[in-house]
Amino acid sequence: MGSRSVLVTGGAGFIGRHAIGYLLTRGFKVHVLMHSARSQEEQRALQGGVSKELFYHTADLHDTDTITPILREIRATHLLHLAWDARHGVFWNSSENLDWIVSSKLLVNAFIEAGGERIVGAGTCAEYDWGTSDQWLDEKTTPIKPFSLYGQCKYAFRKSLFTVAEHHKVSAAWGRIFFLFGPHEGPKRLVSSAIISLLQGQPFDASTGDQLRDFLHVDDVARAFVALLDSEVSGDINIASGQESSVAEVLTILGRLTGRPELIRLGAKPKQPNEPPRLVASVRRLRQELGMTFSHSLEERLAETVEWWRGRGG
16 A cells, blocks of 8 residues: 555544544544644644644635645645534524635645545535435435535535546545534534533523434544545445434433433423424445444443543533
8 A cells, every 4th residue: 555645624623633543543644734823732732742644734724825835745645624614503504604615626626736536525414405304314315405505505515526526537425424422522512512511510401302313423423534535435425323312312311421310401492493303314335335333322422422521620
């Protein structure tokens, strides 16, 4: 096997920071694109110091003039593009989604021009038609009908990616993420906000919680993305557990793990308008073509996450 190097965007993000170790283990020389020097320092601490196969570059992905020289210098064989606007409560309809389409296209073009060979991008279950959510969301059979600007822009870039990849004879794959949780998650998301409230002895108000979702720990998501990158699998592939769990079940487990089940107040809040009752992935491709399985149960992973937040004082 020849020398392989990968450029990771979003390396300081929720998934990216977990992916770096797996990339190093698989023998990649890893180049991480960071927005600031401070992010570099934090990432080095997370990775346990400096590795001779790990390099950091400070650049703005929206500034092609700084990105292109970096790509020409490192001449990465692989690109793991995870960066996007993911601010909680903002990203669904943020106009920045439109900027990310343009910047992502320019990134892909510059990567290919620098000799890149394989690209994996991060998609979302929000690309699917959620009106068919009573069925398994399947890469080949479920219609595409994004309800949000976020989903629309992700799918727009996905179409561009495969068009360009086919034209230049470059390998490409698109991993669709479902509902992830774990260490370093934003504090306002479902699992993290519930844990923080419970550890602080505060009530956590929720809807009835009968929504069925496909939850997967971020470490498993990162491992799946790295396995996808380090494979010849192409096209769309769901990165999910393939198991349905209700929001109420997750919150009940968290109440038990924190020792504060009485603080979970199901039914205290209304559901979001037009919220789909079920969003669960078909993981046939993930299992059969990538050979991915996840050995930890949902409760085990939630327990790990609770302990991570407990170690940070809630």
